[in-house]
Amino acid sequence: MAASYLRLHQSGSKRWSRRSPDTLRILLMIYTHLEGDKPIQLDFVDKANEIEVSVEQLRAEVDWFIEQEFLALDGNVDGVARVWVNPSVAFFPGTDPRVAAARHRFPYFQPAKGGMSAEEPVVIHPYEPELWEGVYNVQRELFENPRVFSFCPGHAR
Template identity: 70%
Template structure:
C-alpha cells in the first residue's frame, strides 16, 4: 500500500527502500524481497535501482490515479490484466490473469472508462485523507 500511495500521475514511484522499510516497520531486506515477489508476479515493474532508490511502475489493474490512462502504463511494461473470477474467492481459481494484449486493455478501458477517469474515493482510506 505504501508504494501505491506514492503514485503521481503516470510516473514511476520513487521507492526509497530504507525510508519505506522504516515506515512499514520491516527490514530493508524484507521490503526488497516483497518488491521482488511483486515484480516476478507482474504487480510491479522496476526501472533502475541506484543507491537504495528504485523507480517502480505499478500495474494499473492493481492501482492507478484518476485521469491516468491505464493503457499507457500497461503497454510500457506489457503488464497483464488481473481480473476476479466469477464466484470470487470461492472460485477454484479466484484470479484470472490475462496476458498483455493491447486490444484487451483497450476493451478494459472502454468498458470501465468512467472508473478510470473518475473512480470513487474512499473517505476512510488514509491515502485519500
C-alpha cells in the same frame, strides 16, 4: 486483492494468518504514492521503517511483485528503486491505463469468481492492447473520473 490472493495461493495456504506475507499492506504503501503516469521512487530503508517491516522483507515482496508483473522495475540505485504500477492493480485518477499497460506490456489481473475458494484464485490475462482497450471502455468512468475516498492519503488531494 488479486496480489494478496495470488501470494497466499502460492504459499499453499487458503487463509490469512499472522505469518502470511504483508502483500496487500506493502502494495497499498507503494501505490498510495502514485502521481499521474509516473514511476514511484521507493526508498527501501525509509519505507521499511515507515511500515515496520525489515528491509529484506520489503525487498522480497517488491521482487515478488516485479516477478508477477504487478510492478515493473525501472532502476535501483543506492537502495532507491523506480517502479511502475500495473494499472490493473492501481492507477492515479485521470490517467489512461492503456498507456501504462502498453509501456511494460502489463498483464491484466482479476480475482476469480469465488476468490480464494476458487481452484485458481486469480485470472491473469496476458498483455493485449485489445484487452486493455476493452477494460478501458467498460470502466471508462472509473478511469476518467474515479471516486476518491478520504482514507486513501495518497489520493485525497
